Amino acid sequence: MQVDIGNALSDVARPGVSEGALERLDERVARVHERIERGMADDEFGYAALNLPETTDATEIREAVEPLTDADHVLTVGIGGSALGAVTVSRALGLDGHAVLDNVDPAETRRVLDALPLADTAVHVVSKSGTTAETLANFLVVREAMTEAGVDWTERTVVTTGADGPLRAAAETEGLPALDVPEGVPGRFAALSTVGLVPAAILGGDVEGVLVGGRAARESLALSLFDSPAYAYGAVCYALENRGATTNAVMPYLESLEPFAEWFAQLWAESLGKDGLGQTPVRALGATDQHSQLQLYRAGRHDKLVTLVQSSERPDVPIPETDVAGLAYLGDGETTLGDLVDAEFAATEASLAAAGQPNVRLTVDPTPEGVGELLVAMEAACILVGELHGVETFTQPAVEWGKRAARGLLGGGEFEEADAVAEKRRLVVE
Numbered sequence: 001m002q003v004d005i006g007n008a009l010s011d012v013a014r015p016g017v018s019e020g021a022l023e024r025l026d027e028r029v030a031r032v033h034e035r036i037e038r039g040m041a042d043d044e045f046g047y048a049a050l051n052l053p054e055t056t057d058a059t060e061i062r063e064a065v066e067p068l069t070d071a072d073h074v075l076t077v078g079i080g081g082s083a084l085g086a087v088t089v090s091r092a093l094g095l096d097g098h099a100v101l102d103n104v105d106p107a108e109t110r111r112v113l114d115a116l117p118l119a120d121t122a123v124h125v126v127s128k129s130g131t132t133a134e135t136l137a138n139f140l141v142v143r144e145a146m147t148e149a150g151v152d153w154t155e156r157t158v159v160t161t162g163a164d165g166p167l168r169a170a171a172e173t174e175g176l177p178a179l180d181v182p183e184g185v186p187g188r189f190a191a192l193s194t195v196g197l198v199p200a201a202i203l204g205g206d207v208e209g210v211l212v213g214g215r216a217a218r219e220s221l222a223l224s225l226f227d228s229p230a231y232a233y234g235a236v237c238y239a240l241e242n243r244g245a246t247t248n249a250v251m252p253y254l255e256s257l258e259p260f261a262e263w264f265a266q267l268w269a270e271s272l273g274k275d276g277l278g279q280t281p282v283r284a285l286g287a288t289d290q291h292s293q294l295q296l297y298r299a300g301r302h303d304k305l306v307t308l309v310q311s312s313e314r315p316d317v318p319i320p321e322t323d324v325a326g327l328a329y330l331g332d333g334e335t336t337l338g339d340l341v342d343a344e345f346a347a348t349e350a351s352l353a354a355a356g357q358p359n360v361r362l363t364v365d366p367t368p369e370g371v372g373e374l375l376v377a378m379e380a381a382c383i384l385v386g387e388l389h390g391v392e393t394f395t396q397p398a399v400e401w402g403k404r405a406a407r408g409l410l411g412g413g414e415f416e417e418a419d420a421v422a423e424k425r426r427l428v429v430e
């Protein structure tokens with residue numbers, strides 16, 4: 001993976017960071033790197049995520065899913081870190097047939113279940129805590145739908161969860177194959193584990209390659225941001241946030257990385273949104289969003305960093321020749337869709353820079369190794385930013401607050417957070 005931070009420098013962009021400021025920041029990066037290395041060596045909570053490329057046992061995953069590999073479809077039932085990593089990996093690997101239930105909109109749950117050939121579907125139920133209401137409710141609905149379709153769901157389901165909790169208990173009662181979530185790893189950092197790799201393994205994806213790429217990203221962490229793409233990216237995000245770029249719009253120019261932007265949004269928001277700090281992650285997609293959001297990114301407030309993601313290579317589609325007047329530059333028999341998207345990428349990057357809007361270019365390899373490298377590099381970047389800010393990167397107390405309030409409302413226990421719902425201030429206009 002390559003990171004080009006040139007368009008985030010202060011001689012190009014406002015806000016921007018000078019090379020001198022980056023060199024001064026580099027002393028702190030070295031200290032953070034040593035902290036991260038210690039955390040990894042001790043398998044400390046959170047830091048253990050960067051060990052996953054080594055500790056995840058692909059053979060164990062393959063053996064657990066072996067009875068399900070005849071399925072052409074996989075349905076992930078999970079939410080947040082228990083769904084986004086898996087969807088990101090399978091889409092980035094170009095695997096078809098991965099559906100997800102990560103919401104409890106009844107219409108969507110019904111639509112997904114109606115669209116799936118349930119007899120030909122493997123179900124992966126994922127919850128680290130084993131208590132998440134959305135996941136457990138959807139699991140019960142899926143079970144019933146499979147039974148109604150004449151499918152023995154116990155033969156088609158694999159569970160990934162923590163050591164205890166209702167989901168573990170259900171797996172034991174029903175005799176379901178159950179994988180463990182990795183110890184000491186928050187869900188949003190668990191893509192390169194049982195949590196994120198099971199659907200890809202069922203669908204025949206190269207999960208071993210993803211782990212190899214993750215290892216390469218881990219090995220590329222170094223004492224200097226000028227030697228480490230992951231730290232270069234994290235350091236620039238940190239420096240620009242401090243200088244006013246409080247939004248980070250992530251814009252891959254590949255449909256296969258669209259879920260990556262969503263995964264990144266959770267990683268950045270839940271890890272760094274603390275103590276009044278944190279960039280707001282925004283999801284965009286090139287070239288589509290050039291025709292909508294780009295107006296704001298170029299001509300709006302100077303409060304955004306745009307992270308442009310491109311692929312180092314890709315299969316191509318020739319644009320057929322045409323004699324239609326005005327289309328000759330496209331339909332000249334030589335230009336391809338790839339040429340067009342490359343030109344649009346370069347044009348967007350230049351248009352942002354010309355307007356002094358900071359942007360960074362990530363170039364990723366379109367291989368399983370490239371996918372693993374990208375995800376681990378972004379995790380390391382996130383951990384670096386968290387350390388530089390001095391926030392608790394690996395917790396999510398604000399999310400837990402809302403979860404407790406909802407459980408209280410549903411009669412799932414006494415939670416004082418639920419009282420805030422009744423106390424809501426109202427000023428209604430009809």
Ligand SMILES: O=P(O)(O)OC[C@H]1O[C@H](O)[C@H](O)[C@@H](O)[C@@H]1O
Binds near residue numbers: 082129270
């Ligand atoms: O895996 P689970 O325990 O079901 O949790 C799923 C998700 O729910 C929570 O709301 C957390 O904020 C997320 O970080 C987590 O990924």
